[in-house]
Amino acid sequence: MPQRPHTHQKPTKTNMERPSKQYFKVCFCCRRMFRLKAAEPPEDVKKAFESYSENGTMTVDHLLRFLKEFQGERGATKEDAQGIFNSLKHLNIFQRKDLHLEAFFRYLLSDHNAPLSPNLGVHHDMKAPLAHYFLYTGHNSYLTGNQLSSDCSVDPIIKALKRGVRVIELDLWPNATNDDVDVCHGGTLTTPVELTQCLQAINCNAFIASEYPVIITFEDHLTPKLQARVADVVVNTFGATLFQPETELKELPSPESLKRKIIISTKPPKEYLESWRDKNQDDQDEVEEDDKDESDEGGEDHQDEDILAVPEYRHLIAIHAGKVKGGIENWFFDDANKVRRLSLSEQQLEKAAETYATNIVRFTQRNLLRVYPKGIRFDSSNFNPLVGWEHGAQMVAFNMQGYGKYLWIMHGMFRANGGCGYVKKPHFLLNPREVYDPNEELPTITTLKVKVYLGEGWYSDFSHTHFDRYSPPDFYTRVGIAGVPRDTKMMRTKAIEDEWVPVWNHEFAFPLTVPELALLRIEVMEYDTSGNPDFGGQTCLPVSELRGGIRAVPLYNRKGEVYNSVRLLMRFKFV
Incomplete structure (x- = not known):
């Protein structure tokens, strides 16, 4: 019978609990060994860091400029940037008093970089009928x-x-x-x-x-x-x-x-x-x-x-x-x-x-x-x-x-x-003079580009044999739009074999005729040769409030409860 996998841990400077190897016992005399890779910054993250840093480090002022120009957060303040710095201090990955690439990458994967703004609150006009x-x-x-x-x-x-x-x-x-x-x-x-x-x-x-x-x-x-x-x-x-x-x-x-x-x-x-x-x-x-x-x-x-x-x-x-x-x-x-x-x-x-x-x-x-x-x-x-x-x-x-x-x-x-x-x-x-006809075909108003870089957190939130008894999981991501019929579609990445931290670097484009009613659907599945993929998380986000730039997208279980660690690194752009 297959056994719970064993892990070999090698302490590192940035994460003292990150294992480097995982073993699966498949019988009394045989074990399979897989190297566990840590999440690494994608090329787009490296380029962004290079553009908004000097001599390999990013100051509070550099980060503020990144938030405004790259992430599209026009109302960001120096206090916001300093708050991000303060949130990362416990990770012990600073170089002097500034951020280096690893710290910047961990910020991008953190809860402080959500796809929906945590500061918006109730912002619609609530005085209408x-x-x-x-x-x-x-x-x-x-x-x-x-x-x-x-x-x-x-x-x-x-x-x-x-x-x-x-x-x-x-x-x-x-x-x-x-x-x-x-x-x-x-x-x-x-x-x-x-x-x-x-x-x-x-x-x-x-x-x-x-x-x-x-x-x-x-x-x-x-x-x-x-x-x-x-x-x-x-x-x-x-x-x-x-x-x-x-x-x-x-x-x-x-x-x-x-x-x-x-x-x-x-x-x-x-x-x-x-x-x-x-x-x-x-x-x-x-x-x-x-x-x-x-x-x-x-x-x-x-x-x-x-x-x-x-x-x-x-x-x-x-x-x-x-x-x-x-x-x-x-x-x-x-x-x-x-x-x-x-x-x-x-x-x-x-x-x-x-x-x-x-x-x-x-x-x-x-x-x-x-x-x-x-x-x-x-x-x-x-x-x-x-x-x-x-x-x-x-x-x-x-x-x-x-x-x-x-x-x-x-x-x-x-x-x-x-x-x-x-x-x-x-x-x-709501326009009484020109009543909307849901059956009328409309032109494309905007296109949402979605890039899925990588995912992490399953190793922490799931049993290590939850997806596969003999090897790490083979994750793929499904991305699509729920909206009016013409806008609705789902697409997927390829499956990445035997990786707890899958890297896809796959970009999708979704033309939208009615973006006001569009929702971005994201699902992660684990490929199974039986044809019944295992569930690895999901979320659904209102396109009308989606923030541009590179974002950390937390995933939820089937019941709509958020996982502790599972998230995707994605980029959103309207063109």
């Missing part, structure tokens, strides 16, 4: 796993809020004794959790990651008596943080005006009876057959007098939800006297977009559109969020408890704007 933003949105936020049999819990709600998610969905059902309210996925084997626990979890964690408003969407399957119970619990839990406008909104307020506010959105009770009757009179079309009911519909066949008996529940609802009566041609009607939230499944949106793309974009300039996964995604998988975003949909609702490329894209989008959970939509989606 809510409809002008993409919102970090969860779907069935209480589920811990699949849609059919997993537990319901407050834990995924708390985790989502701490990540910055701003829209939480709760499905409300009578409990077993019909005297209180549970949250669960109705008609399945999911175990319920009490509504009061969910609301308390939201109240305690809503504004840890962001001070901008949290919207709770209810899928309501309650009697009027239990709706009154919900109203009482919600008011008692949130108190003054609950946003309760006196009249139905004619225009959505801004995130800035709603800081640290909780907003309830669902279908008003009076409309449940009409909704129930309509659904029993009309045949469902093919798109709706595989989906659960629209998430802001539901409810029972209440009598009108019962509905009118719960005004306190109606008063909870700040953002009214529901469809205009009639077919698909009426869904996107914009009433100048009020605003509303419309919910569609991913299939319904795709079908509607074939004919009504510009109507959808115009609708989302004043109203909210929520898009949720189709009902047959029992494994809690997700769909391409760009389909919603390019049509202006603010709430692309995702199952946050899973993982996969679409969830990574979602995480990437909301790294923008300081991670506050609100990203301002690009101007072309």
Whole structure:
């Protein structure tokens, strides 16, 4: 049986813990030995150092000039450059009081040289109506796993809020004794959790990651008596943080005006009876057959007098939800006297977009559109969020408890704007005079050049036989764009055999027609002769906030958790 590899360590001046050899025992009498190479500065790094140094050393002033001219950090100050110097002192790789090439290289690979600026914070205009933003949105936020049999819990709600998610969905059902309210996925084997626990979890964690408003969407399957119970619990839990406008909104307020506010959105009770009757009179079309009911519909066949008996529940609802009566041609009607939230499944949106793309974009300039996964995604998988975003949909609702490329894209989008959970939509989606048509082919506006130099950190963060029992890993990198269809593509480097510190020096070019909606996808895989490559890390970055120059790009695991040491050295340039 193969054994855990042995390492032979030879102390060096720059890293006293860096091993120089690795042995793999393949049988009782044979061992394979591989030399472990340390990361070395690529030629581009050497040339940059030569251009911004004198006599082999770089002063604070030299580094400041490098930051401004080469890295494009026009606002960099001498204090910023001195801070970088100070961050490297513990490495003991200074020459006198200045940086030599090795120290400069270690800075480029450090957390101080991230691809997104750590100083930007919330920098979008936050005083526009809510409809002008993409919102970090969860779907069935209480589920811990699949849609059919997993537990319901407050834990995924708390985790989502701490990540910055701003829209939480709760499905409300009578409990077993019909005297209180549970949250669960109705008609399945999911175990319920009490509504009061969910609301308390939201109240305690809503504004840890962001001070901008949290919207709770209810899928309501309650009697009027239990709706009154919900109203009482919600008011008692949130108190003054609950946003309760006196009249139905004619225009959505801004995130800035709603800081640290909780907003309830669902279908008003009076409309449940009409909704129930309509659904029993009309045949469902093919798109709706595989989906659960629209998430802001539901409810029972209440009598009108019962509905009118719960005004306190109606008063909870700040953002009214529901469809205009009639077919698909009426869904996107914009009433100048009020605003509303419309919910569609991913299939319904795709079908509607074939004919009504510009109507959808115009609708989302004043109203909210929520898009949720189709009902047959029992494994809690997700769909391409760009389909919603390019049509202006603010709430692309995702199952946050899973993982996969679409969830990574979602995480990437909301790294923008300081991670506050609100990203301002690009101007072309908000222009009422010239409505954007997602189906129109557009010219290339810019080209993003991406160069992948090298990677490091797997030797520290993984078991040394994690990727291959008999040799070091064979890593390759996949780089691409997630965006509108014309911009979307993925490319890859070649695999570098038997190296913990692979060097690729591979450059890619990505022409972009809609850079405002583009995200840079990066994945590292380990080649396997079986055809099933091993996962070595991923990240997704909003192109709109990508910093030019040579950058250290930290990678994340499948769940979106950052590795301690794994990172790539890359260069970004717009031409």
